Amino acid sequence: MVEAKxxxxxxxxxxxxxxxxxxxxxxxxxHKAKAEGKPVAWVASTFPVEILQAMDIFPVWPxxxxxxxxxxxxAVKFCEIAESRNFSKDLCSYARCVIGSLSDxxxxxxxxxxxxxxxxxxxxxxxxxxxxxxYIGDRFKAPLHLLNMPYNISGADSEHLEKAHIxxxxxxxxxxxxxxxxxxxxxxxxxxxxxxxxxxxxxxxLWGEIQHYRKTIPSxxxxxxxxxxxxxxxxIPGSPAAVEFYERLRNEVKERAENKFGAAETENYRLVWxxxxxxxxxxxFEYLNTLGAVVVAETFSHVWMGRLDPSRPFESFAKKxxxxxxxxxxxxxxxxxxxxxxxxxxxxxxxxTNWGCRMMSIGETAVKExxxxxxxxxxxxxxxxxxxxxxxxxAQIKRNMEVFLQVLNEKNQNG
Amino acid sequence: MDxxxxxxxxxSIKHDxxxxxxxKGKHLVGWSCAYTPEELIYAANSIPIMVSGSLEPSxxxxxxxxxxxxxxxxxxxxxxxxxxxEYLDGLVISNSCDNRNKIFDLWKHHVKIPYVHxxxxxxxxxxxxxxxxxxxxxxxxxxxxxxxxxxxxxTTLKNAIRxxxxxxxxxxxxxxxxxxxxxxxxxxxxxxxxxxxMVTSKEEHNVLLKRLLAGASNRxxxxxxxxxxxxxxxxxxxxxxxxxxxxxxGSVVADDLCTGSKYFWDLVSSHGDPLRAIAKRYLDKxxxxxMLEPGTNFSHTIEMAERFDVEAVIVFALKFCDTHMFDxxxxxxxxxxxxxxxxxxxxxxxxxxxxxxxxRIEAFxxxxxxxx
Numbered sequence: 001m002v003e004a005k006x007x008x009x010x011x012x013x014x015x016x017x018x019x020x021x022x023x024x025x026x027x028x029x030x031h032k033a034k035a036e037g038k039p040v041a042w043v044a045s046t047f048p049v050e051i052l053q054a055m056d057i058f059p060v061w062p063x064x065x066x067x068x069x070x071x072x073x074x075a076v077k078f079c080e081i082a083e084s085r086n087f088s089k090d091l092c093s094y095a096r097c098v099i100g101s102l103s104d105x106x107x108x109x110x111x112x113x114x115x116x117x118x119x120x121x122x123x124x125x126x127x128x129x130x131x132x133x134x135y136i137g138d139r140f141k142a143p144l145h146l147l148n149m150p151y152n153i154s155g156a157d158s159e160h161l162e163k164a165h166i167x168x169x170x171x172x173x174x175x176x177x178x179x180x181x182x183x184x185x186x187x188x189x190x191x192x193x194x195x196x197x198x199x200x201x202x203x204x205x206l207w208g209e210i211q212h213y214r215k216t217i218p219s220x221x222x223x224x225x226x227x228x229x230x231x232x233x234x235x236i237p238g239s240p241a242a243v244e245f246y247e248r249l250r251n252e253v254k255e256r257a258e259n260k261f262g263a264a265e266t267e268n269y270r271l272v273w274x275x276x277x278x279x280x281x282x283x284x285f286e287y288l289n290t291l292g293a294v295v296v297a298e299t300f301s302h303v304w305m306g307r308l309d310p311s312r313p314f315e316s317f318a319k320k321x322x323x324x325x326x327x328x329x330x331x332x333x334x335x336x337x338x339x340x341x342x343x344x345x346x347x348x349x350x351x352x353t354n355w356g357c358r359m360m361s362i363g364e365t366a367v368k369e370x371x372x373x374x375x376x377x378x379x380x381x382x383x384x385x386x387x388x389x390x391x392x393x394x395a396q397i398k399r400n401m402e403v404f405l406q407v408l409n410e411k412n413q414n415g
Numbered sequence: 416m417d418x419x420x421x422x423x424x425x426x427s428i429k430h431d432x433x434x435x436x437x438x439k440g441k442h443l444v445g446w447s448c449a450y451t452p453e454e455l456i457y458a459a460n461s462i463p464i465m466v467s468g469s470l471e472p473s474x475x476x477x478x479x480x481x482x483x484x485x486x487x488x489x490x491x492x493x494x495x496x497x498x499x500x501e502y503l504d505g506l507v508i509s510n511s512c513d514n515r516n517k518i519f520d521l522w523k524h525h526v527k528i529p530y531v532h533x534x535x536x537x538x539x540x541x542x543x544x545x546x547x548x549x550x551x552x553x554x555x556x557x558x559x560x561x562x563x564x565x566x567x568x569x570t571t572l573k574n575a576i577r578x579x580x581x582x583x584x585x586x587x588x589x590x591x592x593x594x595x596x597x598x599x600x601x602x603x604x605x606x607x608x609x610x611x612x613m614v615t616s617k618e619e620h621n622v623l624l625k626r627l628l629a630g631a632s633n634r635x636x637x638x639x640x641x642x643x644x645x646x647x648x649x650x651x652x653x654x655x656x657x658x659x660x661x662x663x664x665g666s667v668v669a670d671d672l673c674t675g676s677k678y679f680w681d682l683v684s685s686h687g688d689p690l691r692a693i694a695k696r697y698l699d700k701x702x703x704x705x706m707l708e709p710g711t712n713f714s715h716t717i718e719m720a721e722r723f724d725v726e727a728v729i730v731f732a733l734k735f736c737d738t739h740m741f742d743x744x745x746x747x748x749x750x751x752x753x754x755x756x757x758x759x760x761x762x763x764x765x766x767x768x769x770x771x772x773x774x775r776i777e778a779f780x781x782x783x784x785x786x787x
Binding site: 087138146148164171330331353355359364 | 478479480481483484485510512513514516517518520521523524533535537538539541543544547550704705707732734735737738740741742743744745747759761
């Protein structure tokens with residue numbers, strides 16, 4: 001009893017009841033928008049969702065919906081439905097889950113996803129985004145617009161992007177806006193875009209501050225909270241709700257950091273986590289806590305931030321989205337993880353692969369080698385899937401994790 | 416038959432063939448995606464060489480790649496790690512899929528190649544993407560000139576276009592030999608002919624193609640035919656899977672492969688600015704599955720099925736080739752709607768598990784024959 005109470009006390013207040021307070025509300029709002037005849041767009045990540053927000057198009061984010069289905073333990077069932085229709089078991093589990101959910105409304109959490117009036121995606125994260133949406137668009141007879149993003153092969157950061165890449169991206173944004181204006185029969189209001197851009201910038205700034213406080217030893221926030229709270233940054237960054245929530249979260253994390261109050265009882269190992277968590281088992285991070293390990297930084301929490309200049313929104317979006325590591329050579333990911341490991345005083349790095357995802361799976365060995373070579377920090381590659389529980393061998397993963405922590409422990413003692 | 420043997424030979428000694436061109440003073444530039452504008456390479460006194468894999472287990476690549484990686488690019492990487500491509504003077508890559516993007520990053524880490532160039536290929540066709548792609552092609556031209564010290568003039572480009580277009584037209588004629596029933600050449604032979612064009616000079620390949628076309632109708636050992644099939648897929652860089660199908664009663668008379676009809680179907684316009692014509696051809700060519708068209712566009716695949724009068728279709732999905740795998744369910748439906756029997760198969764590049772593939776294909780062919 002006492003232990004349970006202590007655990008509860010350790011979870012952040014701001015993220016308490018997050019699902020009910022924010023996720024449920026989000027899907028309620030989406031259905032409401034649809035019912036009221038407002039345009040609803042399905043959007044894939046690595047996309048300037050701020051533009052949709054500025055045009056009052058409701059941005060539905062199916063990737064989030066898949067993670068939600070995983071948490072509700074219905075994802076496997078949905079994946080199986082998709083597989084029975086020739087969608088390979090090796091395809092992205094987000095895509096399979098959402099495709100399957102369309103044929104099983106009854107079991108779909110939050111009454112399923114509202115029917116799209118249009119779909120938008122970019123080439124920036126993966127092939128799956130637009131191939132998946134192409135199928136959805138065909139199924140609902142809804143138009144899909146694809147934003148071409150030049151692949152950032154040099155891995156340049158926002159200050160060193162090729163001029164031609166920025167120019168092309170901006171020209172692609174103009175094509176996108178033409179498409180949205182035509183489909184919604186409204187003009188993009190530049191003033192409104194400025195306001196949304198300013199809000200999104202503030203959201204990123206606050207999220208950045210929250211991450212900064214996690215450098216404190218012990219870390220005031222763990223991955224479990226981060227993987228919930230990051231929702232706003234991706235789904236509706238340009239909104240007062242995002243700013244309000246992150247201000248509250250920032251204040252709490254800051255206070256904890258100042259009082260040296262850690263997210264876990266004991267913090268013997270500080271870890272960096274790459275890619276996605278097992279959405280169906282976020283308690284995994286609490287299990288890590290019981291072993292004295294705390295995830296202090298996720299790449300996921302760091303790649304979606306980007307400061308924006310409201311007076312130059314288009315150029316800002318280019319600088320925010322083009323350097324996202326999904327759109328870059330592996331070198332960029334290597335440098336990001338090296339930086340995180342160093343800045344967050346990490347003892348180890350966890351590199352989970354994702355069965356249906358080439359982008360997240362290929363290159364993890366290079367990351368492991370390069371992080372060790374530069375910093376002497378060890379990594380563990382964990383083969384799993386974020387959403388399809390069938391590709392998640394819990395017992396083996398936990399065994400490997402325990403052995404890995406032992407290795408870190410021996411290293412700490414020797415050295 | 417003698418007029419066919421040279422193509423097989425070219426493939427079996429492809430690395431020696433490449434080296435022999437190098438000995439004659441040509442630069443060798445590897446490529447991986449059919450969206451690579453090979454004419455530019457050819458105009459730069461170079462031979463474009465398709466980087467392909469082998470049927471051996473990719474144990475060298477397995478050290479660096481997870482098992483959920485496309486087995487074709489994995490096999491290519493394996494060949495590179497073994498040193499099979501150490502003769503390359505350069506490598507040109509483009510963003511045609513996640514597997515390629517990420518694996519070619521690893522090439523830079525693990526395989527030494529003097530010159531690597533990246534071409535950004537848009538996935539849609541608009542005025543804006545055409546302009547961007549032209550700039551990319553222009554950049555590639557400049558890069559080749561600087562790297563190899565060769566001048567790519569309009570004359571050399573036009574000459575390359577002429578030779579490549581001739582190759583494409585000849586390959587189409589070779590494909591048309593399969594309109595007859597039984598076809599005059601088998602599916603495995605046709606694939607080998609196309610693949611062999613990717614490992615040597617197109618000019619020399621044209622000579623072999625003309626000889627073949629002159630002698631094909633007098634073959635002493637024509638294929639025995641069978642159930643007329645279209646094979647749909649992305650990359651098939653070895654004739655073995657087609658041989659398996661044809662050994663058990665199938666007759667592959669058509670395909671929509673990136674290494675088959677999609678590779679050579681479209682010509683470059685010989686009018687106007689050659690560089691613009693090249694850029695336009697490659698962005699407008701018959702779409703690979705990474706190109707987004709309004710609606711799902713299988714018009715080329717359907718055209719091939721009709722032109723070659725096929726009785727059934729095998730959708731040959733290369734494992735972990737996401738873009739094609741996402742198309743597959745739709746493609747299956749498309750053929751079902753046309754009352755064409757269709758078999759969906761997932762396969763590993765190394766053909767591990769081929770006994771099971773064979774059994775399924777056999778059962779499918781029996782079913783088709785039963786219906787017919």
